[in-house]
Amino acid sequence: MADWERELTEALQEGPRWPGDPDRLWQRIAARLPAAPAAGTAGRLAEVQAREGQVRGGGTGSLGAASGRLRPGWRRVAAGAVATAAAVAGLGLLGTALRPGPGGLAPATGESTASLGVRGETRVLGEPRPGSPLRFAVAVAGEAGSRLQVQSGALEVRTPLGDLVWEAPIPEFASLDLGEAESRRAEVVWPAAGSPGHYRAGIRLVTVDPRGRVEEVGLAPAEIFIPYPAGAVRLGQVPVARPITRGPVTARVERITLGPDRALVHFALTGSGLAGGFQWSLLTPAGIPHPHLGTDYRQEEGRVVGVAAFEPVPAPIRTLVVRLGRVGVAQDGGEVTELPYVWEWEVPLDPGP
């Protein structure tokens, strides 16, 4: 091992120690272990899904907080997908150019991803509408130099936070033997897409590699946006431009842009040693969090400038609370800690008198 590699290894080995308790973590695991480890691989998808259901129902901390956000009106349908053997044309995975959907819009497409010797692609066909059937084209293909057995496959629709809202098995992906450059395609129909908002649809496969190892892989999530009805959400721009300083960090919300498909919080952070991360939230005055879609940022001239995106703001909401927390800074020793502060702005959305 070269000197620099040894130096890097030593530096990492000295790194932050786990402050938790191994025995306590083992107790959490042991409580969920079956009497004996599962034998065989049949029904693995069902086992995994059952376990995920346990996690969602019994999570702690932020996991639990995130788990209770199934949208009202969403149904969990175990079966009901209509999967056909019809060939699905136009999947980029198969080397064909993508085509616009029937409505003339570019279809939402999960990028073709490679994982564990298999590639997948998910496309949304047509324009999503609340309560209407939504068709998906899905495809899987073997990677070069690999041979893989697919035990079962399913299409999942999840919220941006990962909560499962709908799933259906894909019969065409059951008991497949995928060699190099071999592929299978299918079409799946979500019988009744529900509430407006953002979702991700992706393929989940249970695979067995040539060494007999069973893996569960998620592939090719495609973004879906089910539009809100006209007049249902607020539109426009709300200037804020008010800096708040807590400890070594000054945060400034420049403005909030209220759009038909998302609400954007434009922000800038300055401070010495910003590191690790930060977290933006958008809440009603009653403290109800608004679903967060993602945050983009860039670093320029010693500050972080970015945009945090949330679901559109319903029209009846008149005031929003913008909150920043979990801001990390590097200590003198180089370790990253989160500051114990909250930066908060209360923003009226109606024009002043």
Place this chain on the structure above:
Amino acid sequence: MNEVELIRRAQAGDRQSCAELFRRHAEQAVRTAYAVTRDWETAEDAVQEAFLRAFAALPSFRTDQPFRPWLYRIVVREALRLARRRQRLVPVAQLPRETEMPSVESEALENLRRRQIRAAVYALEERLRIPIILRYFVGLTEAEVAQVLGLRLSTVKSRLHEARRAIERQVGPEMRDVPWQTGSGN
């Protein structure tokens, strides 16, 4: 008891062997998950789920294969899944500090340098940080890192190289003393 025997007993349903396997790998698994998630609570949750999945899949594990890459593949995947699920926490590469702590003691300087290296690693973007952690903290070979991440070996080599350059930019030129070794995966 050696690890292969432990795994065989765990495969047969011996819960004490499962517990021992967990104890042998827990600390490093959680620290690895922390390198992905940057949050101890999320790291613990990831390791919890990873071990549950590992124990469920253990009957299909072949004991003539190395256990650690198999386990860390699950750990990293769970950590990534939970980190993305909790994506409201936005990772940010570390901005330069205005001052660094001066020291005239050589030992203190060495410690400071290690801390700087560590901070530089933790400030790397995810696609560079995870290969570095797996290679130099977990101790996997480049080929094993490629297997864990589902990447080609050449991609792993390229990312390790890019990561090293990024670390060098943060901590100074000493890491350039020895030319970058592309290595054979070991």
